[in-house]
Amino acid sequence: xxxxxxxxxxxxxxxxxxxxxxxxxxYADTPNMDRLxxxxxxxxxxxxxxxxxxxxxxxxxxxxGYDLSKVYEGRGVLEAANIGVDLQPGDMAMRCNLICIxxxxxxxxxxxxxxxxxxxxxxxxxxxxxxxxxxxxxTGVQYRHVLVIKGGDKRLDTxxxxxxxxxxxxxxxxxxxxxxxxxxxxxxxxxxxxxxxxLANHPVxxxxxxxxxxxxxxxxxWSAGYRPQMETLxxxxxxxxxxxxxSAVDLINGIGYYAGLKRIHVEGATGLYDTNYENKxxxxxxxxxxxxxxxxxxxxxxxxxxxxxxxxxxxxxxxxDKRAVGPIYEAVKEWxxxxxxxxxxxxxxxxxxxxxxxxxxxxxxxYPGIEPDDVQxxxxxxxxxxxxxLLKDDEFMNTFMNI
Numbered sequence: 442x443x444x445x446x447x448x449x450x451x452x453x454x455x456x457x458x459x460x461x462x463x464x465x466x467x468y469a470d471t472p473n474m475d476r477l478x479x480x481x482x483x484x485x486x487x488x489x490x491x492x493x494x495x496x497x498x499x500x501x502x503x504x505x506g507y508d509l510s511k512v513y514e515g516r517g518v519l520e521a522a523n524i525g526v527d528l529q530p531g532d533m534a535m536r537c538n539l540i541c542i543x544x545x546x547x548x549x550x551x552x553x554x555x556x557x558x559x560x561x562x563x564x565x566x567x568x569x570x571x572x573x574x575x576x577x578x579x580t581g582v583q584y585r586h587v588l589v590i591k592g593g594d595k596r597l598d599t600x601x602x603x604x605x606x607x608x609x610x611x612x613x614x615x616x617x618x619x620x621x622x623x624x625x626x627x628x629x630x631x632x633x634x635x636x637x638x639x640l641a642n643h644p645v646x647x648x649x650x651x652x653x654x655x656x657x658x659x660x661x662x663w664s665a666g667y668r669p670q671m672e673t674l675x676x677x678x679x680x681x682x683x684x685x686x687x688s689a690v691d692l693i694n695g696i697g698y699y700a701g702l703k704r705i706h707v708e709g710a711t712g713l714y715d716t717n718y719e720n721k722x723x724x725x726x727x728x729x730x731x732x733x734x735x736x737x738x739x740x741x742x743x744x745x746x747x748x749x750x751x752x753x754x755x756x757x758x759x760x761x762d763k764r765a766v767g768p769i770y771e772a773v774k775e776w777x778x779x780x781x782x783x784x785x786x787x788x789x790x791x792x793x794x795x796x797x798x799x800x801x802x803x804x805x806x807x808y809p810g811i812e813p814d815d816v817q818x819x820x821x822x823x824x825x826x827x828x829x830x831l832l833k834d835d836e837f838m839n840t841f842m843n844i
Contacts, residue, residue, distance in 0.1 A: 442680075442808065442844055443780045445725060445735040447769065448504065449761045450497060450690075451743025451790030453802045453821055459751065465792070466803070466820035469758040473767035474784055474805065474819035481782075481807030483816040484829025486837045488788055489799035496601065496664070496797065497743070498692055500787035505700060505736070506677060506838030514666030515595070519695030521587045523704070526579055528668040533593030533625070535665045536692075537578065537586045538602050539563060539657040542637060547610040550602035550747070551584040553655030554713065559645050560584060563657055570639050571632050581691045583712070588662050594622035597629075599663035603747050604796040615662070629662050636660040673701030674734070678842040684734035687724050689716060693738045702736060703728075712740040714757050718764035726772045729780060734842075739765060746790030754792055774809070781808035781844045783837075784819065801831060808844055 453466065460468045488500040490509050498516045499509060517534035528534055539560055541548040552560075561580045568578040579587040598616040605613055614633060617626040637659045640646055646656035675681045686697030689710035697704050707724050709717025716739065725737045739761055745754035766784055773780040785804035788797045803824030805816075814828035829840065 443729050443733055443773075443778055444842060444844070445729060445737060445769065445773075445780060445782055446504070446841070447761075447766055447782065447784045448501070448736070448738045449742050449758065449784070449786050450738060450740045451746045451788060451797065452758055452761070452786035453789035453800070454746065454754070455789065455791040455793060457751070457793060464821050465751065465754055465758055467818070467822065469755045469762070471758060471762040471819060473762045473770060475817065477766070477770065477782065477784060477805045477807045478816050478819040478823065480813055481805050481811050482814045482829055483803065483805045483819070483824040483827030485801040485824050485827070485831050486785065486804050487801045487831065487833040490834075494601070495788050495799040497690075497787055498664070498696065500797075501693060501696055501738070503834075504785070504787060504837065505674065505696070506835035507671065508834070512669050512671045514669040515664035516666075516692055517587055517664050518666045518669055519699070520581055520585065520691040521579065521589065521695070522698040523691040523694040524579055524581055524587060526587060526589060528589070529591075531592050533590045533595050533665050533667060535588045535590075535599075535662040537588040538661040538663070539584045539586065540602050540659050540661045541655040541657065542610060542659045545609050545611060547602060547605055547608055547613070547661075549606055549655060550661070552657030553649070555584050555649070555657045557582050559649070560586065560657065562645050563640065563643060566643060567636060567639065567660065571635060576628075576632075582689070584657070585691055588660070590625065590628070593665065594619075594625040595665040595667060596622040597626055597665050599665065601663055601796075602661045606747075606795060610659075633660055633662070669699060671699040673699075675701050678838070680842060681734045683732040684736070685728040685732055686736045686738065687721055687728070688736075688738035688740070690738065690740050693736075697736065702734075703732075713744055714741045714753055714760070716741055718760060722765055722768045722772075725769060729773065737765070737769075742786070743790045746792050747795055749792050749795045751792050770807075779809045781806065781841065783841050803827075804829070804837065806841060806844070
């Protein structure tokens with residue numbers, strides 16, 4: 442049995458009055474996910490353990506069956522791994538967004554979805570002006586970058602910028618959790634304010650403003666940690682002799698790196714609604730022909746949720762259904778070696794809230810010969826009645842991989 446997880450990041454949502462008190466999964470046209478629900482078995486999964494922030498790093502590591510209390514070190518280290526930053530003992534890595542500040546307000550977490558080429562120019566400029574033997578900036582993808590501080594103290598209170606759009610930024614700056622971390626917090630806050638001065642009239646931002654785009658006029662470092670000690674999925678699940686991760690997001694590819702999965706680059710994968718679903722599906726099906734496990738991650742719904750755009754999020758859900766779930770099912774349904782398919786979000790990103798929440802997410806598992814339960818549609822409400830019930834910790838992954 443081969444296995445593929447199709448993960449729609451942030452796909453779950455809340456019931457909305459404008460949708461007739463339905464969630465977007467209920468409201469959207471999703472015949473392929475509904476077909477899997479009809480043919481397979483459903484349930485719900487707690488992806489955010491108690492005491493953890495509902496970030497994508499937490500939720501995706503939970504989906505893969507990792508014990509967060511033992512391996513969690515934040516986002517920065519995972520994204521650093523994906524872009525080839527070899528963390529040494531004592532190195533503290535942080536996710537470092539390029540964001541848009543308007544007056545004292547954090548306007549958005551993505552600098553208007555700045556391009557990687559523009560961001561690369563800004564990150565190199567910041568590394569030249571703010572970097573030194575101890576501090577280094579590294580370019581990631583679009584607005585998502587990495588800051589490494591040698592000897593930094595990770596005991597910090599930081600705020601994910603996508604959680605606080607349109608909030609005053611100053612009360613949200615870095616705070617030390619213990620006195621020993623105050624020097625690190627002070628250094629980070631100093632760099633935030635200096636970056637705003639340095640970036641204000643940078644040519645990249647002057648061009649963006651002239652084109653009516655949001656400038657990338659501040660850094661925002663958050664989620665500090667050290668190199669994690671993660672067991673590979675092959676050691677946890679011996680049936681995974683060779684596995685792959687397909688994602689446009691550095692964070693997910695970083696998890697894949699430490700999980701021992703091969704990272705497959707897909708031309709046209711953007712992490713947004715315009716991502717190349719067809720190339721992602723082709724890469725996933727090709728990988729399944731030779732390998733045992735594929736983790737196909739599609740980010741688009743999460744970004745639409747952060748923007749609070751109901752129509753866009755509906756489009757991303759329907760695209761996932763018709764351009765990924767359906768074609769993968771059709772491609773593998775009659776293979777000689779059967780393929781188990783799981784579809785689920787990592788966490789909700791409600792459009793009304795515009796950030797992540799920690800409620801359990803629905804999931805469906807299908808494979809040839811499975812005895813279906815009574816669930817007929819794939820959504821947050823219908824899956825409550827699924828025969829798998831409410832799973833937590835590594836129960837989903839154990840269930841799925843032992844098929």
